Amino acid sequence: MRWVIALVLAGLCIVAVAAGQRWLKISSDGLHDPQSPAVGLLQEPGEALGALAPDTAGNLVRWMRALDEGQIQPRTNILPETKVNLRTTEVLLKNTGEMPLVRFPHRQHTAWLDCTNCHNHLFEQKAGATKINMMAILSGEKCGVCHGAVAFPLTECKRCHSVDRDSPEHQAFGTAIVREGVPR
């Protein structure tokens, strides 16, 4: 009985701590000098991120949903002459061993990024021409330049490995590895 109470208390403790400190205060985040004049002037992460679509990993924000639902309206460019490039094609990555296939959506990526952020130094423009493996990604190369650093982390396997073999989603590609994305 004593142990049951202890476990319940411990559970409550975890919930309380997790709820109260989803994001650390700037004064106690271990990075900022608590004496710095910046503390108190800079926006607290909890204030900025707490209102956005919640996530369970990374920095606890579903950034794509926050963007799609208009919770944030980040600027696409500063210079008026900059061309904002958007794409909607999806690429199927089939060489995934025992894992489900990867469906790479251009729409979500070009909403944030420019073509030149990934092409051609990280990925060739021709679909299927780039060798990608998890070791490289885990080492911060290829997808790992962002995923694991500022985009959702590598613990979330199924968000990329989302297409089961021979599922309707797989069959929608036919024999191709590129298809036009379903419009939103």
Next chain:
Amino acid sequence: MTLTPRALVLALGLAVALPVAAEYGDVVLDRNSTQQGMRAVVFPHWFHRIRYRCKVCHSELGFKMRAGANLVQMNDIIEGKFCGMCHNGQVAWAPDRCDLCHSAKPGVTAGIKGSAETKGPGKW
């Protein structure tokens, strides 16, 4: 003595819960600062991406997408390059507000903090 196991479980619960709390992308920049007698810069990536898409800084402003890969000098910023595109006293505070960017605790090392530190192998 009867409290000991309970306290242990509580401590364990806290130990599990606490590291989970610090999950967001702050980037500590220190290519020049410490060696020139300034505090390192704490760049809140999460704050900036709410207001600007990645492509603004990583394409228009020319920031390479690797922490530590960009040599950003104060002269560049004062001339309107890199951070200086916005940190010019009009869009955001001007470069004379040194302490607002150079705000790291002494001894904090450069790199991406938060998610990558706890979820990746540490290359970032």
